Amino acid sequence: MLEVRIYRGEDQEAVVALWWDSWHSIRSGLRHPLPLSEWRRRWADEIVPAQAIVVAEDEGAVVGFAAADIAVSVLTQIFVVPCHQRRGIGRELLAWAKRSMPGGFSLRTLADNLTARAFYDHHGLVAGDACISEVNGMETIEYCWVPLPAHDAAAGTALVTPHGWRGPPGGRASSETAAC
Numbered sequence: 116m117l118e119v120r121i122y123r124g125e126d127q128e129a130v131v132a133l134w135w136d137s138w139h140s141i142r143s144g145l146r147h148p149l150p151l152s153e154w155r156r157r158w159a160d161e162i163v164p165a166q167a168i169v170v171a172e173d174e175g176a177v178v179g180f181a182a183a184d185i186a187v188s189v190l191t192q193i194f195v196v197p198c199h200q201r202r203g204i205g206r207e208l209l210a211w212a213k214r215s216m217p218g219g220f221s222l223r224t225l226a227d228n229l230t231a232r233a234f235y236d237h238h239g240l241v242a243g244d245a246c247i248s249e250v251n252g253m254e255t256i257e258y259c260w261v262p263l264p265a266h267d268a269a270a271g272t273a274l275v276t277p278h279g280w281r282g283p284p285g286g287r288a289s290s291e292t293a294a295c
């Protein structure tokens with residue numbers, strides 16, 4: 116049975132391997148400019164100390180994870196093991212992000228990551244500006260999620276989000292925070 120739980124130190128190797136494999140599964144031929152050792156360092160030194168992290172566990176195996184920089188309302192990572200994709204795990208991880216950042220959040224994804232973009236569209240996120248990632252040097256698109264006001268949600272009315280949205284009050288642009 117699938118469980119979304121808080122990340123623990125002993126998950127590190129499984130999560131970094133999952134992160135690397137899932138990122139490289141985005142499309143064939145994709146190659147990250149940084150080596151796996153640098154991903155490991157970034158995970159341990161930058162993400163774990165500063166971000167909220169959950170893992171999706173199924174039958175004792177870590178099959179997905181998400182990380183969020185709550186202070187600036189940015190979902191920095193959301194990854195599912197390739198062979199477990201399209202089974203609702205990403206939906207559970209995104210639901211955690213929405214609960215953790217109820218005022219809204221942003222994220223960035225590769226512009227040619229059509230699967231993730233379809234996933235975000237399906238879950239009501241809105242595409243915004245394009246920019247070049249400072250982590251991998253590739254073109255990325257910013258997405259944002261803004262909660263519906265209660266009366267609009269009841270009526271099922273979509274909220275129109277301004278292009279170039281920069282996060283909820285007090286948040287920073289996600290381009291200042293390392294992302295997927």
Ligand SMILES: CC(C)(COP(=O)(O)OP(=O)(O)OC[C@H]1O[C@@H](n2cnc3c(N)ncnc32)[C@H](O)[C@@H]1OP(=O)(O)O)[C@@H](O)C(=O)NCCC(=O)NCCS
Pocket residue numbers: 137138140141193194195196199200201202203204205206207223224225228229230231233234235237295
């Ligand atoms: C993007 C990702 C996290 C989605 O997780 P997932 O567990 O596969 O997604 P879900 O099964 O919860 O999908 C929920 C809905 O999103 C949409 N969706 C998901 N994958 C899709 C695809 N390949 N094509 C079209 N729609 C898709 C569908 O509407 C789906 O609902 P349905 O299966 O009932 O039709 C996952 O595909 C992934 O890890 N991809 C590789 C890494 C990545 O791109 N991460 C994001 C970096 S910013």
